[in-house]
Amino acid sequence: MSSSTEQHGVDEEFEHQPVPLSHRHSLSSVAAVWFGFPMIITNAVFGGVIAYNLGFVRALIAISIGNAILLAYVGTLSFIAGNTGRNFALMAERTFGKKGYVITSGFLATVVVGWYAFQTGLTGTTVHASFGWNETATIVGATLLFTAVTYMGIRALSIVGMIAAPMYVILAVVALVMIGADHPLSSVLTYDGAGAASVMSFGGAVTLVVATFADSGTMTADFTRWARDGRNAVYATLTAFPFANMIAQLVGMVIVCAGAAAAPATSGGDFMPVLTSHGGALSVIALVFVFVNLGSVCTHCLYNGAVGWGRIAKRRMRTMTIALGLLGGVVAVAGVWSLFLNWLNLLGVFVPPIGAVIIVDQLMIRHYAVDEDVPNFRGTAFLAWACGAVVAICVHEMAPWFPEAVAGMLSGGLTYFALSQKSKRVVRREDGTANT
Template sequence: MTHPTEQHGLDEEFEHKPVPLSHRHRLSSVAAVWFGFPMIITNAVFGGIIAYNLGFSRALLAILMGNAILLAYVGTLSFIAGSTGRNFGLQAERTFGRKGYAITSGFLASVVVGWYAFQTGLTGTTVHASFGWNETATIIGATLVYTGVTFIGIRALSIVGMIAAPLYVVLGLVALYLIGAEHSLAAVFHYGGLGTGSMMSFGGAVTLVVATFADSGTMTADFTRWSKDGKSAVYATLTAFPFANMTAQLFGIVIVCAGAAAAPATQGGDFMSVLTSHGGFLSAIALVFVFVNLGSVCTHCLYNGAVGWGRIAGKKMRTMAVLLGLLGGLLAVAGVWSLFLNWLNLLGVLVPPIGAVIIVDQIFVRHYSYDDDVPNFRGSAFAAWALGALAALFVHGMAPWFSEAVAGMLVGAVAHYVLSQGAMREVRQRNGLL
């Protein structure tokens, strides 16, 4: 059976209804969407910053824990998506209400557009610093390319992932080979970091790992709704967390622990300068790498934003991709990427409880398979989100050694479960389970 198409001949994106089983994609295609997403230079930066603060062994443990949390969190949301075919907006609607979902979905869709703007701006900054190209012109060109790829749809994201992941691994290994010629890689395992002088706690490091994918991880349904079933959606997520995400972070950890990072406190394990400093063919490949690597992030985030705002505004994903893509490009030219740390702090506190509330609601309270009436607003879900966010803020200020992301998830989940006890009994009676 052929896929339904829109007027321009591209496949339907199902912004406003679940993806029918007849139009789901094979596992390798969905996995490529997620597998290629974390294989980005930004993860090498973060991995290196964590190693600089905590040392090799503690940094390795922090990213292991962070990725385990992401697998459980994103994997469960993906299972629901693959089982139902619903995108994040439709998923959030069942938990937060027919009108209430617009608050959570709109918030997250705006956050990912901010990430898109940041990474588009970073493209211009990186290319200017490495190759001397005009920064503004590069940002404008990147905006047009990234928006055009997103316009094609989910299949384009799959292709980008198939290119981005192998290219990252190959060039990362090349960078390590070049570094090994000047630094002893055997010293990596003994790197102690800043020790007691570190401003980053272990819990803060775990939060950083979770926060980097808290937004698109919560919106994973936009990607994994294309899976054949829930189990396939989990397998697709598994390729990202822990495998792709940890691989990308490990390159940064090794580079910093080997003493080869130019500015480990701020740029972590960024290995772009290692590639470009050798000039010639390697420098040309590095230029392609910048656009493919950062383009992978930008297209994924813009897709999330376009699907989310498309659902809210009653528009097609492609219409919103063009509008948001151009808006993000303008923000990138204006220098919004300088607000980077503010975005991370916002994500770590406010986003994880949203997904935790959805998980509890659709696994334990109102199962995703139930066909119940949905109110305009579900107060218990919003209250649980607020309590989770407050708990995360408290941990951030009073107990920084613990992970604020984990605190927000746990409190949000428990709060929604407790607040929904009465509703749970009614739902079970209605569905003949009591």
């Protein structure tokens, strides 16, 4: 049997080694994985919430800045992944250490499983509210479906993306046409937002945009390691940030700014009620859309978690998919969505510095392609991560006008660079090779 095929007849996922060049995928295949990921109802909700708080023009600037940050951040990590074929855990191992990576990789792999559980629970809630189906039974069915799709591996995620993205665009356009019949879309550009009732700063809005993909964006290597090279990996990322992500957010912004949102402060630009209120064939299509759309998020997050924990536990991705998929389903039934805002705050503060440290380490300090001994723990990397998180927390409390995610990235990366330079000078003095 081919070395690229496991005993059950599906492709090897390379959890414990870089993807060989002979097994890389085309640009369209890798791009489909990322392009279909942000095309979700959740992004319409977030886009609408931001517009409600800031008004259309300021919201547009905020999501543009947030997406530019994501492109630079995720694109750089993808460039490294495409050139090396390493997944996130393997990349983290080189920066944080042969044992230290367990902390960062395990943390992120757990966070994305939490998102998987939340979105699975949201599937049940949405279907129950729109169609009256039993919520618990729907969650159980969604758990089994999403776990089965993820089990098939990266190619299944590509197929899901090819379906989810066009479906989102088509149904979003249908919803906007329906809304335009009753609400003047010409007023969108002049919408000023909630004014004094606003609870979100401009910096908070940028952080929200970054935070929604801080986890899987940091773990982008799990997807883009399949690209033929670093350049193709960046191109694949570009389809998501800014294009797919901004399209999804703009839909929600237009709905809120047109005055068509039922609860703009909390549900933003959710357009599902528009589709389901007309009944008939459109409702059936909307039902399929819920499973495809939220299923795209769930399968991507579960894949990230399974690859990460597979590396840590020295197990196959598919073994961990079953275990984590079912565990997440149990958590979803328990009502994890009550912790939603806590997840976002956690992501905005603690996750971005991890990726920044990896970028500085593997692009500026030690080249990602260099074959060298890796220590069990690299203390400077952890210290820089902690510094980035502390600075982000301080910015959140004392300067909410500035994006805390950006503060965490910059401070974490700069701290690691400074510590690494100091370490090099110490080594040189000890070796007598330099007198600095």
